[in-house]
Structures are given as structure tokens and as C-alpha cells.
Amino acid sequence: MNNSYLERAKQNIPDPQILSVVAAKRAKQLAVGGRPMIKCDSENLLDIALLEIAEGLLTYEFPDENETGSAEAAEEVATEEL
Numbered sequence: 297m298n299n300s301y302l303e304r305a306k307q308n309i310p311d312p313q314i315l316s317v318v319a320a321k322r323a324k325q326l327a328v329g330g331r332p333m334i335k336c337d338s339e340n341l342l343d344i345a346l347l348e349i350a351e352g353l354l355t356y357e358f359p360d361e362n363e364t365g366s367a368e369a370a371e372e373v374a375t376e377e378l
Contacts, residue, residue: 298343304350318356319345 309315322345326332333353336344348354 297340298338298346301343301346301350305346308349308352309356314356315349318354319349322348322354 305315305319306312309318319342322330323341326341326344332344333348334344334351336347338344345354
């Protein structure tokens with residue numbers, strides 16, 4: 297994992313738990329065939345996900361409590377801004 301990508305991603309998502317969930321979900325999307333939204337020198341999928349977050353191309357949102365039915369069902373959802 298590239299530490300400079302991590303530090304840059306922390307500027308957009310400062311909470312380490314949320315950052316790790318968003319980056320892991322995006323890396324999984326890339327692993328099953330998702331296309332990267334950015335050119336990256338690294339082939340490491342986590343590095344690509346962190347760089348996308350650092351560049352502001354990837355963010356997260358919490359579902360509305362009324363939509364999910366309960367606060368316990370709320371989960372971070374990685375969303376792509378195209």
C-alpha cells in the first residue's frame with residue numbers, strides 16, 4: 297500500500313474506519329472487473345482505490361434511516377461520481 301495515497305485519501309475521508317470500508321469495497325469492485333476511474337502507476341487494487349478517493353472521484357454516503365427501516369441496518373455505501 298502506498299502511504300502517500302493513504303495520506304491524501306485521509307484528507308477526503310478522515311475517519312479511518314469509513315476510509316477502510318470504502319477503499320476495501322472499491323478494491324473488491326476492481327477485483328471483479330470494475331474499471332479504474334484514474335490512471336495509477338501501481339497495479340495494487342487498494343492503491344487504485346485510495347488514489348480515486350484522494351482525487352475526489354469516490355465518496356460515500358449513509359442511507360436515510362427511513363429508507364432502511366432501522367439505524368442498525370445503515371451501512372456505508374461506496375458511490376462513484378462520474
